[in-house]
Structure formats: structure tokens, C-alpha cells
Amino acid sequence: MDTRVVAELPAALADVLARPAAQQPAWPDPARAEEIHRALRRVPPLVTVAETERLRARLAEVARGEALVLQGGDCAETFHGNTEEHLRGNVELLRAVADVLEIGTGLPVVVLGRIAGQYAKPRSRPVDATGLPAYRGDLVNSVVPTAAARTPDPERMLRAYADAAGTLHRLRSFGGAREVFAGHEALLLGYESALVRRAGSRLYGSSGHFLWVGERTRQLDGAHVAFAALVANPVGLKIGATATPDEVLAYVRRLDPDRTPGRLTLISRMGADRVRTALPPIVARVRAAGHPVLWQCDPLHGNTETAPSGHKTRDVGRVADELRGYFDVHRALGTHPGGIHLELTGDDVTECVGDGITLGDLPARYTTACDPRLNVRQALGIAEVAAESIAR
Template sequence: MLGVPVRFPGEAPNLPPAAQQPDWPDRAALHAATAELASLPGLVAAAESDALRDRLARVARGEAVLLQSGDCAESLDGATPERVGGKFGLLGRMAAVLTEGSGLPVVQLGRIAGQYAKPRSSPLETLDGVTLPVYRGDLVNGCDFTARDRTPDPSRLIRAYGAASATLGMLRELTARHGTELWTSHEALVLEYERGLTRTTPAGTYDLSAHLVWIGERTRALDGAHIDFAAGIRNPVAVKLGPTTTPDEALALVDRLDPERRPGRLTFITRMGAEAVRDVLPDLVAKVTADGAEVVWVCDPMHGNTFTAPSGHKTRHYDTVIDEVRGFFEVHRALGTHPGGIHAELTAEDVTECLGGSCAISPDEVPDRYESTCDPRLNACQALDLAHELAARYVRHLDGA
């Protein structure tokens, strides 16, 4: 069916404010691109999103584990068999380690086939006295520091649809060949893209750009456009919660996004940082649990633990990542609740973006193979280290040790 009408900030006074949106200079081109998106088939099926919600309900009840991972920001030229196959294979290896250790089925959810946009701390960037729009991901503009590349380009919305479609085609072949399930997710950041792929079906309204979409820490305002959008779709949805989140805010998000209290509908992805997780998370979990809401609690140990390496690159240390994971498990053990899973930025590529791990990446090595256009990712070696650590944590948690 045709997409729902696309609404643009500033054109309807009753719309909630939308944070982190590009400043599209060519409004006519933007209208044309979103109209084209609305005429195209959905990338996923509504029934697939319903099936994922059923899988996530098992996670919420403590009967399964969620493994959500993938690139910080996908590139539009990354839809190749080698790259897609590498991501699929790494996720599968991590899931196998986690299943063996926990004894629980693993729901595999990729940051894939749509993770083309990123929120940024500033709309502009200055280099050598020249100021240009910041790079917001391939969905919006290019990474090269030129006026042509950095100008938001609505045609990229259509190119992203094509890249996502190609990626999904490869994933469907791989899952059929290996007899596995893999679901797709990304941050619902650029609302023109999300609304353009939203469809009204007999079962309700779905964002058919992915099986699950999440709302980020910078766009989770209760009165904002992103929460308004998420409240209106039937997909399972997630929200990232940072260290400033209050218990009342968490419960208000439950009321807004999961008023029927349906297990599997809402996931909270906590990104507290290793120093704050043990102090902030307990009150959030306790408040939501006391309300009776069965949400999925997932740990993002990456975003709260970023710092700058001597080379000037953003990086993370594997040991700090693991410390936040351990704090996450400690909180849930103390409260008698289920640590639902992990949300991590990682890649099958042999990059040197994060320090430590069994591959022992040193600060001097960070620039050697730094390929991310935004945030640093764990490489395959560090990702498997993480899987083994998670498996050990689940063994202890389930055994009560």
C-alpha cells in the first residue's frame, strides 16, 4: 500500500519538534525523493516485524538473549557479498558462542541494511578556517570535506533504499542457506526516510525500512518528533537511555511507547558508561519492573566509553567496555531481573579502532587501520572476546554464582 503522508518540519505548526534533522537546501528535491520512497515496496514485511516482536517477548521473559550488533554507520557502497557475508558470519559465530555458554536461544539482530545516518554533536565542522555541514552519514551527505560532498542530498535517500534492498537480498540468501534467522535494525533518525517507508496495512501502521528501529539518546524527548513517530508504528521499537535518564522518564517512555504492556514491543538500550552503570541503572530497572512492564533490557557498552587516542582518533578500550557489561549483569543479578543482551558496534574487518582485547591493539596502532567514518568499532577478534565474556556472564547469572 502507499506510504503515509510525509510531514516536514515547519510546514505543520502542530507537529512536535524534530531534533538532529539535516538542513536540506533543495526542498523540491526532498519532496520528490520522499514521494518516490512512498511509492516503493517496503523493505521488510509487517509479518516479519511481528515475528521479531514474538522473539523479543521471549527475551523479555528471560527465555532468550538478544545479540544486536553491526557497523557504527554503514556505507552506501558496502552492499557487497564479501562485506555482507563477513557481518553475517561474525554475528553467527558470536551467537554460537553465546548459545553454548548461556544455554538460551539467541535472537540475532543486525545494525544492518539501514544504519546509514548518525546523530552529531554539532551541525557544522570547521577545518583550516573552512566551515561546512557535519557528516551525518551516507543517507544524508558525503564524508569528504568539500562543499559538494557535505551538502545534504535528497537523492541519497533513494540510494540508501537501493543499498538496503541489495543487502537484504544477500541476507535472505544467507539465512536460507544456513537455516538461521537474522533481523534488521537501525536508528530511526532521518524522519523523511522513515516516514517515506511507513505503510498502513490491514494489521496496522509499520515502518517497513527495518524489523526494529530505535530512538537515540539525543532524540528521545517525550514531546519530540521521534518518540511521536515510534508511538505510531507497530514494529518493535527501542530507546537508548543515557546516564542522565531518570526513573520517571523511563516509565513515561513505557507509557508512551508500550501503553498496552506487550512483551517484545519495547527495548531499553542502556548506554551509561562504565563509571555510571552501577549507580544509575538500578533505579531505572526497579521502577520499570515495579510497574509490571516487561521490557527488554540491553547493554550498549560502547557509546558511554569513548575517548580520544593520542593520534586524535576517537577510540574505546576493550577493558572499559567489559567493565560496563559486568556492571550491567551485576545490577540485574541484584534485582533478580533478566539481562536481556548486548548492543555493540563491531565489524568483521581487521580494524584497529578500539584498544585492547586478546589482539592487544595499542594506542600507537589505532591509526593503522582506522576505517570508521564515525565511531570506533570492535574488530572480529575483540567481538569474539566479547561473546566469550558474555557467555561466561550468563553462566554465572543463570547459575546464581
Template sequence: MTEPAASWRTRIAHQRPQWPKRELGVVVDRLATAPALVAPRECDALTERLAGVAEGRAFLVQGGDCAERLGEIPAVRGKLRLLREMARIIAYAVRVPVVPVGRMAGQYAKPRSRPTETVAGRTLPAYRGDAVNGTGCGPGDRRPDPARLHRIYEASRATRGVMRTYAPEVYASHEGLLLDYEEALTRTDEQGRRYASSGHLLWIGDRTRQLDGAHVAWFATVANPIAVKLGPATTPEQALALIDRLDPDRRPGRLTFVVRLGARRVRDLLPELVAKVTASGAPVSWVCDPMHGNTFAAPTGHKTRRLADIMAETAAFVEVHRALGTQVGGLHVEMTGENVTECVGGGVGFADLPRRYESACDPRLNRGQALELAAALADLLKQGVRDATD
């Protein structure tokens, strides 16, 4: 890595909570000596598998909670079971190995578009995930609390234990949003390479991918496979610059672009982005996130997404790649194994949303909706396999 390890500290870390410094220092020092959550060899193994994704020899299925909650470890098994079911459905269609990656064992922080939110008629600091603050309305509930960083480390450690027992083939991923936490858990191997030990695959969000920002600077220093979310404001030039910063050696499997453009814009925006990156020769994997570009407020006031829009963006993503002759690398979704009512479609209407709306942040697909999406994607991919073999 060419980026100096400490250079991120001299840059703006967007979305960074206003931590009380003394309390943060105590927690960071404690985490710096804590056992790693993942091993370098596991990260390297995932890099090799993602190289296959970029080359069309494998397919990535990534999913899990929008934001994990402390105290919900028992729900991990259901999410793992659903992720593996989706992977099996898609594997049957693509006839290549599927790489299952969970949004779990670390997905406890969320970027927010506004610093405040309205709850029960009151304007409060925004909830930023259990790693930062709480959802309550009482004094101190919304204050950034560094002690939570150690609590989410312990919760992530427990989740990793469940994953090793029930799904050792599933890798752990999360958004590397809180750089103080990530740096404290960075470890150096015998060859002097720095690894984020908090998860196998970390990603930079669309709100923190600034080329001169702290997140890009920090991610450039670690050897893990990494991803970047690309929203509708992303230009091909920005994508190429991100490649130069984050994967200067063009290492297969190192970099994944997770595209979140929205069902109504993907056909307009994606072709030029893919074409110019492909022409550069960079070995990136292209993954569809059909969730984040399709969020809106329901008549009930709940934040929601239509399953039809999610399926439409997924289909458009596949069709654009098919027209360009490039590889459809994978699917990235927010989902849960529980029978929640957060997204409409698949038997859930607007009137059903209050019944089991359990997400503290963004709406997730329930088990039936996620399997319906996986089956629809499998049909699309199966057609591509048939066309290639005819």
C-alpha cells in the same frame, strides 16, 4: 496506536538535516511507492521473539556498523558471519535461543553532538552518515542531499538480499533518525496497522528521545518492535513516561531499553532505573550497549574505545540485573568482521589506530575483539545459569 499518524510533523524533529525542500519532496514521493524492505509478518515474528527476551526465554545479540557506507555491500557477509559466531558463543552459555539482529540494511545516518567538525584544520558541517552527506571537504560534499535517501534505500535493499541468502534468521535494525525517510517507507497492512517497512526493529537514539519530540510521536504510530537508547541523563520518571507513550498497551516484545551509561557510572545509575521500571510491571527488555558511554580521544587524535571498558560495563550490567533478580536481555555493539584497528585492547594499542582506522564515525570492535567480548559475556551468563540450577 493512539498517536495520530501525522502528529510528528507538528513537533520538533531533533537532528533533522536542513534538506532542500523541493528535492526532498521528489525523493520522498518516489520512496512512498517503492517496495517494502521488510514484511509486517517478519516484524510480528520478531516482536514474539523479543517477548521471550523480556521473560528470560531468549537473548538478544545485536551488532554491526556504527554507520554503514554506500558501496560496502561485499562486507555484509563478514558482519553476518561474526554476528552468528557471537550468537553461538552466547547461546551455549545461556541455554536459551539467541535472537540475532544486525545493525544493517538501514544504518546509514548518525546523530551528532555538534553541527560542525574540524577536518585537516578546516571547520566543516558534520558528517551525518551517507544517507545525508559525504565525508569529503570539497564544495557540496557536506550539503544534505535528498538523492542520497534513495541511494541508501537501494543499498539497504541489496543488503536485505544478502541477508536472505546467507543469514535468513538475522533481523535488520537501524536508528530511525530520518523521519522523512521512515514515513515515506511506512506501509499499512490489511488490518490498518502502520509498519515501518525500512527494517524489522528501529530505535530512538539518546539524543532524540524527547517526550514531546517528533521521534517519540512517530514511533508511537508504528506496530514494529522498537527500542530506545537510554544515556546517563535518563531518569526513571522519563523511562516510565516513554513506556506510557510508546507501549501504552504493555505489549510483550514491543519495547526494548538499550542502556548506554558508561563503565564508570552503570553501577550507580542502572539499579534505580531497572527497579522502578520493573515495579511498574512494564514488559520491557533490558539490553546493554557498552560502546557509546566509553568513547574518548586517543593520543593520536582518533576517537576510540577501550575493550577493557566495554567489558567492564557489560559485566556491571549483568551484575546489577543479577542483584535485582531481573533479566539480562541482550548485548548491542558496534563491530565489523574486518580486521580494523579502531578500539584499543585485544592486541591493538594506541600506536596501531592509524593502521586500519576505517570507520567514518565511531570506532568498532574488530572480529577478535568482538569474539573476546562474547566469550567474556558468556562466562558471566554461564555463572548465572549455574547459580539458578544449583
């Protein structure tokens, strides 16, 4: 990538940043935030064009029905959790889940982590239950429940870049026969835009190989969709049960106008109660329009609930039910189900209910900075559900 041409913001990116953007922090010192953005425009890219294009080629195989994709990792990465032990545990679990899928289906599996950039989180409310500003991920503020710690701090963007670089270095050093690519939600647009790099006539987001737009920021005329349309990376879009077929078709036309296999992944997060009714008309509409999108199921976000203890949790049974419904929909329509997107960890946690974890167990080892993750046993169980459904 040519890093010499990004000292000044390209006009196309300036247009993106001028659009309405949801879920952005209110920096107390905007001038300092802009200084950091300028510094980030001059740093080396975190990922290379060659790696990103290699992922695109692998995802094209998935879009053509020749492979599957597994995406997974922490709900929210944290600076203190950025250790070799934690990363290795997550990568080993991802590879183990991929092995279950591959053995059970006979299809090769592309592994894509929620790794090296998942430092920003959208929130449903600007303040938490105590009245403090909401925790928006280590890229913005701290999970520590004090007013000072929750104040958005632009210096954290430099720490996030450094930590992501360290994570990617470790990831590459692990080796192994199964390559693990890095992806995250492109939420904080000042940070993401500052890490865009030019390669020939194309702009790439160098913060990760794969970038996605979340359910809360998918406004068609908003800045997040415009950013995803601008970069040449493979991109994803999360769609919940409120999305309509017309809306999704408009997203597809905007994000993949050239109909390139591997370019666009639609990640459904419908909930177990809605997937069998909300997803079929969307899949049918996109298929009828002839767009070669890659379909993926996130069976966790639509099944989040609050336990009596106050902990957010997910019931593994409902997660499995949404997965089965997702595969039923694609089987009925004759479309390739693509793959799965999971929040998981190799750590021994008690955050989701099922497979030996009860509501009363949740406080024992509840360490997530945001939403609950599947532990090793639960993730492997969900992999078996997916493999059985696809093989059928």
C-alpha cells in the same frame, strides 16, 4: 503490506512530522526533498509484516527471560562498503558471537543486525573540527571533507533505499539456521515516514524490522518518540546515564501502553563509571510498574574517548567492565539482562584498543565512517565476558 494507501501522507504521520525533531538535515532544496519523499511512498516495502511479527515473537521470548538478543554491526553503513564480502563478514561474526552466547548460557539467541538502514548518524556538533558541516551518514551527505560533499543531498535517500534493498536480498540469500533480522536508528524522519506502510489497521515502518530512538533524539514530546509510538514494529530506546527513573517510566508508558512483551527494548549506554549507580533505580522503577520491557546493554557508546592521534576509540577493558556492571545490576534486582548491543565488524580493523591493539596501532586500519568498531577477536572476547556473566 498494502502499499496502495500511502501515496498521500496519513494524518497520524503528518502529526508526527509537525513536532519538533532534532538532528534533521537542512535540505538546500526542500521541494526536491519532498518530491523524493513522495516517490518513496510508492516503492515496495523493504521488509514484510510477517518478518517483523516473527521478530516481535522472538523478542517476546527474550522479554520473558527465555532467550537472549544480540544486536550488532557497523556504527554507520556506507554506500561504498555495501559489498557482499563486507556484509558476509559482519553476518558471520554476528552468528559466531551468538554461538558463544548460546553455548555459554544455554539460552537461544535472537540475532539482530545494525544492517540495511544504518545510514544516518546524529552528531554532537553541526560542524566538524575543520569547520565543515558534520558528516551525518551517507543518507544525508558524504564523509569526503569538502563543502560540496558535506552539503545535504536528498537524492541520497533513493540510493539508501536501493542499497538497503540489495543488502536485505543478500541477507535472505545467505540462509543458515540462525535468521538475522535488520534494524537501525530511525533518525531521518522524512525517509522513515515515507516508508511507513499500512497493514489492516496498523502502520509499520517498512525500512527495517526493528527501529530505535537514540539518546540525542529521545525528547518525550518530540517527533522521534511520537514516530516510534505510532509504528507497530518492535522498537528500542537508548538511555544514557542522565536519564531519570521518572523519564524512563514516561517513555515506557508512551511506547508500550498495552504492556506487550517484545514491543519495547530499553538499551542502556551508561559508561563503565556510571552503570552501577545510574541503572539500578531505572530498572527497579520499571519493574515495579510491571512493564515487560526487554533490557539490553550497549557498552560502547558510553566509553568513547579520543586518542592522542585524534582517532576516536574505545578501550575493550572498559567495555567489558560496563557489561559486567550491567549484569551485576540485573542479578541484584532479579531481572533478566536481555542481551547486548555492539558496534562490530568482520573486517580486520584497528579501531578499539585492547586484545592486541594499542593506541599506536589505531591509524593502521581505521576505516569506520563514524565511531570505532570491535574487530573479530575483540567482539568474541566481549561475547565470552557476557556469557560468563549471564551464566553466573
